[in-house]
Amino acid sequence: MTAQSQTAPEEAIAAEPAGRLPLLLLLGAGILWLLAAGLLGLVSDIQLHAPWFFANCPILTHGRVAALAESAWMYGWVGNAGLALSLWILSRLSGEPLRAGNLVAIGAAAWNAGLLVGLVGIAAGDGTALPSLHLPLYSLPVMLAAYGAMGVSGVLAWAGRRRSVMFASHWYAVAALFLFPWLFSAAQVTLLWAPVRGVLQAVADGWYTQGLWSLWLAPLALAGAYYVVPKITGKVLPSYEAASLGFWCLVFVGPWTGGRHLIGGPVPAWIASMAIVASVTLLFHYLIVLINLREAFGGGGTALKFMAFGVAAYVLGGAVDAVTSMRGVALVTQFTYFDVAQQQLALAGGISLMIFGVVYFAVPRLAGRPWASGSLVRGHLVLAVLGAALLVLSLGAAGLIQGAALNEPSVPFSEIAERTRTWLLLATAADSMILFGNLLLAANFIQTVACGRRASPEALAS
Amino acid sequence: MKNGFFLFVGLFAAIGLSWAGIVLGSYAQLGALAPYYDDSEAQAFPQRLPGIAAKGQLVYRDLNCASCHTQQVRRPDFGSDQARGWGERQSVARDYIYQPWVQLGQARIGPDLTNLQSRKPTAPDEEDLMEMLYAGQGAMPAYRFLFRDRLIVGQASDHALALTGALRPGPGHEIVPTSRALALVAYLQSLNTTYDYPEAKPAQGGDQK
Amino acid sequence: MSEVTSKDHRVTPAAVSDETLLASHEKLLGKQPDDKAHYRLLPLGILFFLSGLILFSATYLNRYSGHFAPTIFNETQKPSQGPAGIVKVDPVALGKKLFNTPGACVSCHQPNGQGIPGVYPPLAGSEWAQGPEDRVLRILMNGLNGPVSVKGTTYSASAMPAFGPSGSNWSDEKIAAVLTYVRQEWGNKAPPITPEKVAAVRALVADHPAWTADALLRVK
Numbered sequence: 001m002t003a004q005s006q007t008a009p010e011e012a013i014a015a016e017p018a019g020r021l022p023l024l025l026l027l028g029a030g031i032l033w034l035l036a037a038g039l040l041g042l043v044s045d046i047q048l049h050a051p052w053f054f055a056n057c058p059i060l061t062h063g064r065v066a067a068l069a070e071s072a073w074m075y076g077w078v079g080n081a082g083l084a085l086s087l088w089i090l091s092r093l094s095g096e097p098l099r100a101g102n103l104v105a106i107g108a109a110a111w112n113a114g115l116l117v118g119l120v121g122i123a124a125g126d127g128t129a130l131p132s133l134h135l136p137l138y139s140l141p142v143m144l145a146a147y148g149a150m151g152v153s154g155v156l157a158w159a160g161r162r163r164s165v166m167f168a169s170h171w172y173a174v175a176a177l178f179l180f181p182w183l184f185s186a187a188q189v190t191l192l193w194a195p196v197r198g199v200l201q202a203v204a205d206g207w208y209t210q211g212l213w214s215l216w217l218a219p220l221a222l223a224g225a226y227y228v229v230p231k232i233t234g235k236v237l238p239s240y241e242a243a244s245l246g247f248w249c250l251v252f253v254g255p256w257t258g259g260r261h262l263i264g265g266p267v268p269a270w271i272a273s274m275a276i277v278a279s280v281t282l283l284f285h286y287l288i289v290l291i292n293l294r295e296a297f298g299g300g301g302t303a304l305k306f307m308a309f310g311v312a313a314y315v316l317g318g319a320v321d322a323v324t325s326m327r328g329v330a331l332v333t334q335f336t337y338f339d340v341a342q343q344q345l346a347l348a349g350g351i352s353l354m355i356f357g358v359v360y361f362a363v364p365r366l367a368g369r370p371w372a373s374g375s376l377v378r379g380h381l382v383l384a385v386l387g388a389a390l391l392v393l394s395l396g397a398a399g400l401i402q403g404a405a406l407n408e409p410s411v412p413f414s415e416i417a418e419r420t421r422t423w424l425l426l427a428t429a430a431d432s433m434i435l436f437g438n439l440l441l442a443a444n445f446i447q448t449v450a451c452g453r454r455a456s457p458e459a460l461a462s
Numbered sequence: 463m464k465n466g467f468f469l470f471v472g473l474f475a476a477i478g479l480s481w482a483g484i485v486l487g488s489y490a491q492l493g494a495l496a497p498y499y500d501d502s503e504a505q506a507f508p509q510r511l512p513g514i515a516a517k518g519q520l521v522y523r524d525l526n527c528a529s530c531h532t533q534q535v536r537r538p539d540f541g542s543d544q545a546r547g548w549g550e551r552q553s554v555a556r557d558y559i560y561q562p563w564v565q566l567g568q569a570r571i572g573p574d575l576t577n578l579q580s581r582k583p584t585a586p587d588e589e590d591l592m593e594m595l596y597a598g599q600g601a602m603p604a605y606r607f608l609f610r611d612r613l614i615v616g617q618a619s620d621h622a623l624a625l626t627g628a629l630r631p632g633p634g635h636e637i638v639p640t641s642r643a644l645a646l647v648a649y650l651q652s653l654n655t656t657y658d659y660p661e662a663k664p665a666q667g668g669d670q671k
Numbered sequence: 672m673s674e675v676t677s678k679d680h681r682v683t684p685a686a687v688s689d690e691t692l693l694a695s696h697e698k699l700l701g702k703q704p705d706d707k708a709h710y711r712l713l714p715l716g717i718l719f720f721l722s723g724l725i726l727f728s729a730t731y732l733n734r735y736s737g738h739f740a741p742t743i744f745n746e747t748q749k750p751s752q753g754p755a756g757i758v759k760v761d762p763v764a765l766g767k768k769l770f771n772t773p774g775a776c777v778s779c780h781q782p783n784g785q786g787i788p789g790v791y792p793p794l795a796g797s798e799w800a801q802g803p804e805d806r807v808l809r810i811l812m813n814g815l816n817g818p819v820s821v822k823g824t825t826y827s828a829s830a831m832p833a834f835g836p837s838g839s840n841w842s843d844e845k846i847a848a849v850l851t852y853v854r855q856e857w858g859n860k861a862p863p864i865t866p867e868k869v870a871a872v873r874a875l876v877a878d879h880p881a882w883t884a885d886a887l888l889r890v891k
Contacts (some may be wrong), residue, residue: 491741492741500843502765502845503771552744
């Protein structure tokens, strides 16, 4: 690819104003939820080694706080930011400004209102205790409708694109837009509206959790990654012919990992075996992503560095998932903090860092001005990466110790708590680092959007 | 991939196939799972939760106890579940058919609770459980908000907790469980899945130790 | 140029426009590798990796899928010869459980099989319990009324209830199990009784009223 602008710089920026406000609102909301989730997650992690922390406060008792943190992170942060960035990318690639901006704004308001009602419901005791679907029943239809409203913009952008051949970002963004309503509604119906009986609840919830990961969270992040990396580096994706195989592998194989956490559980063995086989087969997808996005590791600005760490964490998370799904390894790691560490590697590491990469690229173009402070950007990078690394390593160590101790029948749980204490303290420190880094992002974002200085058009060309 | 139509078909097939395989497939196998009638005991197993225990499960669910406790016993050569006295056999699907909200759990920060009521040598009784909920124990937090500290009017309540030491309420006061605490403890005391279904201990084969 | 340079963290300049991005990737997809219109294989390494993964998956499912059966919860379970999951119940254990069910045998014959002197005859050392199968089966099936002599003592007004079709209606397995238990407990030494034998006797005497000791002694 040669560096040439085919649209004049003014046009590039002028293309944004119509879409500026709804997307910036979504991003702002997402960053707020990120902070809230970070704070709630911090409380939850503190309670692991200091159970008395907020113990007597019903809305912050450990079970509820953990549910709140997870829901706020997934549906608040990734829901808002991932969706905003996917819509942005789809409209950029279509060559037109954001379509149906009003619908996006209404959808954003409804989604966040529904989510807020749901979180208040969890705090008040209506939580469903279903991993990935803690939100109470009454908030879900609103969120589904809101998502549909926001998705309309993406569908219009995709359908009205100028070039008929799709790019990798198209596939991933369309997958996320199209598949989430099906996932969400199927899960709602089978788990809450007309619940299935017995362990089928766990199976359906497992399918939803893994479907959410492979059909929504990962595609939202990868849509951004596949767009931003070639845009910044100016190089064509190295193995682009294989990229579609990687996409189909993720989409077809991903949800089959549904029984991932039911190994040895009260379900027929084939469910867990299918999940193990799918986790291993998914390594192909991670390989394709790695070789396609490897140019991100070449350095070149903070956005690209975020992306590089994000891709590395994403691929590593997939590899760890495949290894820990093996029954011999699961013997030690199942039900321990190690599972949490793997999740955090994939989520706080992979997904978040990749989305940050896109955010740092997109916001100047959306806001029409550069970020207010370069040092806040650098600070966020350092804190986010170091925090994520420390979190994963400390939880992983705690998990291995816990797993080994659980497998010795004579070790009581009080002893296990003692042995894992230091590592949990380190994890809390890591959480604080991540939260502080996100505070820097929020401060920077507010300054940029509210009162940054204008950049010349050339700097923001295309 | 040039054609948008094929993209949609492919995406729909992907989610449809996985849903059909995992959710519908297991529904076909387990959806009609019936209780097992035992001739010699003239009773069907499993038995439904008694009313107050079913309410207690709602409390368990609302407090998200499953974030730290599992309710599934694994087989003997897969971890130390049975060596720790959590159960004498692997949990099977039939154990859960009469549980309105199955709480399998995914983390063992606290012990497994499947057979709390058949722990040896003694199962925890109501007093033990109430005290554990009130005061916390080890990594388990205290759930004081499930109890009320009130003035003793007339006679002390039957349900008042017998606390000692630093936990004792002030003079003339008693700690009484709320209805949620009573329901939760009733639920915990109903946790017992010891019936031996045929599929739980298959007669031939297997690496049962 | 602008005051924001490419080294600045505050904005990341794009190296190419969206049009170029799309166009160059589109060219990659449409490109024919050579004029002879061969298919372009994936790079060999990726192909090997994918094949390896498929091989692993197939092997793993072959060994550990539990034949996709709903009753196999343990993936290392070897296939069973008969219908899956038939439990061979130990008749003595079952018999003991039945004997000790409140309201059944234990209430009268007592847990130690000694009965109550003068009221309920003992089973321990009893010549009836250890005697011919046909006799003891008939006692259980239809009950026993009238005087009966056990271990030298006469019990004049026995009223043993029926456990067959006219009474508690126990199944063949249960009657066989409880009798097997009694015949080997408390020092008794008599061979066990099979459910098939019970079924055979049931076919003969299902409608018979309660027996008397004399009628029983005429049975072989």
